[in-house]
Amino acid sequence: MNPKRLLAITRAGIMESLHFRLGIFVTLFANLIYLVLVYYLWKAIYASSGTTVVNGMTFEDTMIYLILATALFNFLEMFVVWDMSRSIQSGKIVLDLLKPMRFRKYTFWSYTGNHIVQFVLTFIPTFVVVMIVTKGAIPMGLNLVWFLAATVIALMINYNIEMLIAPICFFTESTWGVNIVKETIVLLLSGATIPLAFFPEKARMVVSYLPFRAVYDIPLSILLGKNGSDTWQGLVSLFALQLAWLLVLTLAGNLFWNSAVKKVTVNGG
Amino acid sequence: MHKRGLGFYARIYRKILIQDLKSKMSYRADFIISTFGMIMTNLSGFITFMILFHNFPTINGWDYYHMLFLYGFSLVALTPVQCFFDNNWNLRFMVQSGDFIKYCFRPVNVFFYFISEVFDVKGLGQLAFGIGTIIYAWIKIGIPVTPLVIGKLIVFLLTASLFMIALMNFAAATCFWIKGSGYVMVIMFRFKDFAKYPSSIFEGIFKIIFTFIIPIAFIAYYPSLVILTPDNVPLLSWISPLYGILFVFLSYKFWMLGVRKYDFTGS
Numbered sequence: 001m002n003p004k005r006l007l008a009i010t011r012a013g014i015m016e017s018l019h020f021r022l023g024i025f026v027t028l029f030a031n032l033i034y035l036v037l038v039y040y041l042w043k044a045i046y047a048s049s050g051t052t053v054v055n056g057m058t059f060e061d062t063m064i065y066l067i068l069a070t071a072l073f074n075f076l077e078m079f080v081v082w083d084m085s086r087s088i089q090s091g092k093i094v095l096d097l098l099k100p101m102r103f104r105k106y107t108f109w110s111y112t113g114n115h116i117v118q119f120v121l122t123f124i125p126t127f128v129v130v131m132i133v134t135k136g137a138i139p140m141g142l143n144l145v146w147f148l149a150a151t152v153i154a155l156m157i158n159y160n161i162e163m164l165i166a167p168i169c170f171f172t173e174s175t176w177g178v179n180i181v182k183e184t185i186v187l188l189l190s191g192a193t194i195p196l197a198f199f200p201e202k203a204r205m206v207v208s209y210l211p212f213r214a215v216y217d218i219p220l221s222i223l224l225g226k227n228g229s230d231t232w233q234g235l236v237s238l239f240a241l242q243l244a245w246l247l248v249l250t251l252a253g254n255l256f257w258n259s260a261v262k263k264v265t266v267n268g269g
Numbered sequence: 270m271h272k273r274g275l276g277f278y279a280r281i282y283r284k285i286l287i288q289d290l291k292s293k294m295s296y297r298a299d300f301i302i303s304t305f306g307m308i309m310t311n312l313s314g315f316i317t318f319m320i321l322f323h324n325f326p327t328i329n330g331w332d333y334y335h336m337l338f339l340y341g342f343s344l345v346a347l348t349p350v351q352c353f354f355d356n357n358w359n360l361r362f363m364v365q366s367g368d369f370i371k372y373c374f375r376p377v378n379v380f381f382y383f384i385s386e387v388f389d390v391k392g393l394g395q396l397a398f399g400i401g402t403i404i405y406a407w408i409k410i411g412i413p414v415t416p417l418v419i420g421k422l423i424v425f426l427l428t429a430s431l432f433m434i435a436l437m438n439f440a441a442a443t444c445f446w447i448k449g450s451g452y453v454m455v456i457m458f459r460f461k462d463f464a465k466y467p468s469s470i471f472e473g474i475f476k477i478i479f480t481f482i483i484p485i486a487f488i489a490y491y492p493s494l495v496i497l498t499p500d501n502v503p504l505l506s507w508i509s510p511l512y513g514i515l516f517v518f519l520s521y522k523f524w525m526l527g528v529r530k531y532d533f534t535g536s
Contacts, residue, residue: 030456036475037463044329044470054324177302184313194317198324
């Protein structure tokens with residue numbers, strides 16, 4: 001595929017999301033209030049616990065983790081399932097499928113534009129603020145490069161999870177239900193709601209091999225130098241886990257999509 | 270528009286409700302998956318809660334069973350907004366596509382007609398989950414069961430539910446002014462997750478903000494104190510019904526202001 005064409009789609013995606021500038025500003029503001037809530041909750045929790053370190057996480061670690069997880073969540077959030085179910089109901093999906101390009105590829109690159117905008121406008125400002133406020137609690141060095149790499153892989157894994165779920169709408173004509181199940185599972189098991197370090201031992205063992213962790217927990221662990229990511233060995237094993245899931249999910253997504261797309265029924269369009 | 274009686278609106282509501290339920294029945298798979306999804310969200314909230322208590326035995330002086338009561342209280346208080354006001358989530362799509370105009374052409378209140386169009390059945394699962402949690406915590410704490418306490422519980426559960434209704438009305442109505450305002454609703458809906466923690470955790474200016482401006486403290490904390498600490502009820506708990514009614518009224522006015530603005534753009 002001609003990279004120029006992909007770039008054009010990405011550019012269109014950027015333009016589209018910049019169109020909602022006020023929306024982005026409101027998002028930032030609402031996030032700020034949300035983070036204040038998170039701050040007070042965890043401050044009270046740590047104050048009641050009587051110790052400063054719980055499961056290897058200090059209050060500062062937990063806060064940085066949760067703030068960046070929220071920022072990452074905004075930036076990674078995709079509405080593929082929503083969009084697809086909407087276009088199935090309206091019949092627009094037919095037009096998308098008829099485009100002279102693979103639907104999966106087209107969706108991915110047009111979302112990439114949105115991701116770039118979100119990354120620059122929401123993640124980077126949050127990151128800078130956290131960096132200034134915590135005065136060097138985030139180690140600065142090669143880990144930033146690894147973090148970026150892990151985030152890109154996380155983005156692709158996230159997209160593949162979405163693409164694995166979205167075709168379910170073809171069969172069930174369900175929108176809200178499918179989406180909420182996916183979102184709940186991803187948020188809980190990826191460590192976006194509560195850091196995985198707090199999970200009970202056995203649950204953590206299981207969760208640490210699931211793909212959801214690769215979306216939020218692994219990039220953040222790498223950024224903060226936790227979970228052995230400060231050694232080469234640890235770093236390699238985290239990346240290996242991410243890449244293995246990426247491969248599995250891409251293959252599974254491709255297979256499922258190809259068989260599901262034959263089943264599309266559009267009511268009136 | 271001239272005023273019509275409550276009886277008139279109740280009759281219309283019943284008719285619209287039956288239509289809505291009929292159309293829902295035709296998407297059976299969707300109904301089952303949505304119910305499953307609702308159970309999943311409640312379960313996930315509960316697991317988060319359990320993990321927290323696994324690590325920290327008390328939060329701000331609140332022990333496990335009191336927190337559980339607060340949690341159940343918030344679930345029940347959030348049921349009305351889930352069941353009766355779910356159509357707010359569709360508002361921004363209707364406004365953007367222009368379909369919203371149809372609501373303006375009926376000889377009934379626009380807000381009433383719009384909101385009544387959807388009744389969300391799956392909210393009932395949350396209600397059952399919440400009631401179960403309240404009863405369990407109630408027995409464990411050993412609160413006496415008298416008609417007076419039950420009466421108070423019902424009144425203050427209703428009170429508590431007003432605040433989330435108002436918040437979601439405000440959040441939904443922002444779409445009349447802001448394009449791409451979906452995230453306002455999403456984040457407002459996430460705020461409710463903090464209703465299940467004692468609001469005594471907030472300090473300073475944020476205590477005021479989360480009590481009066483974004484009244485998270487009223488979604489469960491203040492109303493539930495009437496039951497949990499009957500000897501020491503703060504004044505804010507007693508005035509919460511009045512404040513709730515005022516808040517819903519303001520959100521309604523804001524919503525209607527948006528409708529009027531929408532008329533002007535005439536899209």
